[in-house]
Amino acid sequence: MSVQTTRQLALPPRPRRPLRAVAWAVITLAVVVAFWSIEVNWQRLGDLPSEIARYFGLMFSSPNWEKLPEALWQTWRSLEMAWVGTVLSILLATPLSLLAARGFGPAWLRELLRGLFSLIRAVPEIIIAIVILSVTGLTPFTGALALAVNGIGTLGKWGYEAVEAVPQGPIEAARAAGGGTSEVLRWGVWPQAAPAFWSFWLYRFEINVRSSAVLGLIGVGGIGDMLTSYTQYREWATVGVLLIVVIAATVLVDWASGAIRRRITEGGRARGMA
Known part of the structure; x- marks a missing residue:
């Protein structure tokens, strides 16, 4: 054979x-x-x-630059909405994400929090805003609350995954020294997970900047509200100016946030590469 x-x-x-x-x-x-x-x-x-x-051609052949000051002001309101929503979601999601990580919370609470994070992520910001506006009304604060609630779902998941991914050596050392859960999180987990958390927070702010423009479609204020109004009235020259402002603001925020995130995660190497 x-x-x-x-x-x-x-x-x-x-x-x-x-x-x-x-x-x-x-x-x-x-x-x-x-x-x-x-x-x-x-x-x-x-x-x-x-x-x-x-x-x-209708939007960009001859933009209506007279609306530029108002567009800049409404864009600033959208950025404020995104910033407030990001800060609120950080304050709420960070402790919850620590409790949802394995080894730092009871099993029943861990599964409950993870299910809550998944449920929140399944609901778009605009649906959350529609539910909230029945209480707070059509105000920028409604948009900020909607962004904050939605941010809890994403930041919570990213947070407990970052905690579970850190090396176990410092954690075991902190426990061997007699530290409780709070001491282990402070000295064993946070120094290693802090760069990832900062990166997540900045990335969430980028997402909220884009989402704040979308939330304006339901009338909570900001550049999205202005964009919806002029689109309905077919004032394409003004719509063109608004789109230019939105794109410029989004690109600027993405660039600044990306530079800060690279500086945090890569340290001194980021400056040399730049």
Whole structure:
């Protein structure tokens, strides 16, 4: 018997995974059904590039710069909304994330908090804002509260994952020295997890800046509220100015936040790379 024949006989049979095949078939069927159920108008879809070009011309060929001061003021209000929401979510999510980490809270509380974080993340900010506005009304504070509640879900999950990922050496040393839970968190966990937490907080602020513009669609104030109003009245020259301001503010915040996060996570190397 040849060596090649021996190798062929030695190969194990290919494993059969019927459940995987059924799952892929169901997913494929769901995608096809979802695609056809939306009733795509192919003629309108073909006109989409020309329509986009036309609206771009209406918005940016001659922007209405007289609205720039008001746009800047409303953008500042959106940034305030994002900042307040971020600070509130940090104050609430940080201690909860520590309790949700393995080894620092009872099992029942850990599972309860993790379920709460998942539930909050499943609800968009705009739905949370609609629920809150029945109490607080259409004010920027409503948007800030909605961002804060939604931020608890993301910051809580990122927080307990960061705590569980830190090396165990300092934690064991703090416990061996007789430290309680608070001392272990202060001296064994926080010095190692602090850069990750700062990075998460800054990234959440970036997300809130974008979300604050979307929350303006329901009338809680900010640049999104102004953008909705002028879009409804078809004042495209003003809409163009608003979009320019929104894009510029978002890019500036992303750049500043990214630079700070790199400085925190990479230390002195970030300055040398820059």
